């Protein structure tokens with residue numbers, strides 16, 4: 323049977339678009355290459371069931387569409403803990419400095435019980451014939467007024483297709499027939515994939531030693547390997563963790579080497595307490611499948627996000643290119659993914 327809309331990718335854009343279209347009575351199929359939903363949203367349960375965000379975590383009051391969606395889905399939020407002394411490492415030859423962060427900063431928020439709750443809430447409205455995991459789309463063909471989508475397992479026919487892959491990944495990993503305009507291919511190849519090379523890590527602890535010593539857990543470092551660190555305890559304050567980013571170059575080291583370097587730095591910052599941990603987790607996003615496509619040229623952060631070529635339909639308005647990087651506002655962020663899904667649902671619903 324032909325589906326009205328086949329969506330490639332079960333990240334935030336794909337799942338929200340499917341949710342909106344299905345509510346409007348349109349038949350959908352979401353095809354996801356990975357074994358899990360969520361894409362760049364990935365909450366893991368560390369030792370002692372401490373939830374740790376390996377992908378998207380924070381948002382602010384300016385992310386209005388995300389806040390409205392969380393209200394609609396009845397998912398509560400909480401403020402990022404920042405109280406206490408922060409630490410700043412300006413130079414490897416100077417000791418860490420204690421700093422008090424200004425209190426008038428706009429706070430950041432997190433989703434209670436993890437960012438993935440938004441993904442699970444959206445995907446729960448899809449049945450097993452509407453959400454297909456472990457199926458990588460390899461080809462899209464426009465033939466005789468219909469689209470034929472080939473995966474590693476089978477093929478589907480659909481009236482409309484929406485890709486939610488970062489544009490550079492789409493154009494380099496899915497064969498599209500007939501070819502898309504050269505100008506679009508060129509722009510897609512120069513569109514940055516937000517956080518595609520980042521290294522995120524989290525450490526769970528039995529006790530929040532940093533809070534007990536009047537530290538917020540916040541660290542900014544020019545020295546590394548940790549560049550940023552924050553308290554990552556759960557909303558109930560019953561599971562404790564620190565979480566942050568490592569220098570991108572850390573992906574060249576083995577996990578043992580990364581662990582050794584991270585704890586050397588933490589010991590210097592917080593003393594022996596930091597070594598008494600439950601579990602260390604990290605994700606090297608550049609090695610994560612189906613996330614980004616490597617480039618030998620430097621692409622500036624957010625370069626070409628929201629380009630006008632992404633606002634058009636292709637093959638007589640049957641193929642659309644979505645995903646957070648295609649949003650003219652907040653491209654790269656969860657807010658951009660939501661705006662992309664909303665833009666596409668408004669565009670596609672009247673066509674069907």
Ligand SMILES: Cc1cc2nc3c(=O)[nH]c(=O)nc-3n(C[C@H](O)[C@H](O)[C@H](O)COP(=O)(O)OP(=O)(O)OC[C@H]3O[C@@H](n4cnc5c(N)ncnc54)[C@H](O)[C@@H]3O)c2cc1C
Nearest residue numbers: 331333334335355361362378379380459517646654655656
């Ligand atoms: C480490 C990190 C930290 C971040 N922190 C924040 C933050 O604090 N705040 C914030 O707002 N945003 C943050 N982001 C960005 C946020 O995660 C993204 O904006 C958002 O999740 C993008 O959603 P998306 O659906 O557009 O794309 P994606 O999540 O990339 O979804 C694309 C989907 O397509 C699938 N796919 C790929 N190829 C194929 C194929 N051939 N066939 C089928 N499926 C395929 C992928 O597996 C994936 O599920 C962060 C991202 C990362 C990686």
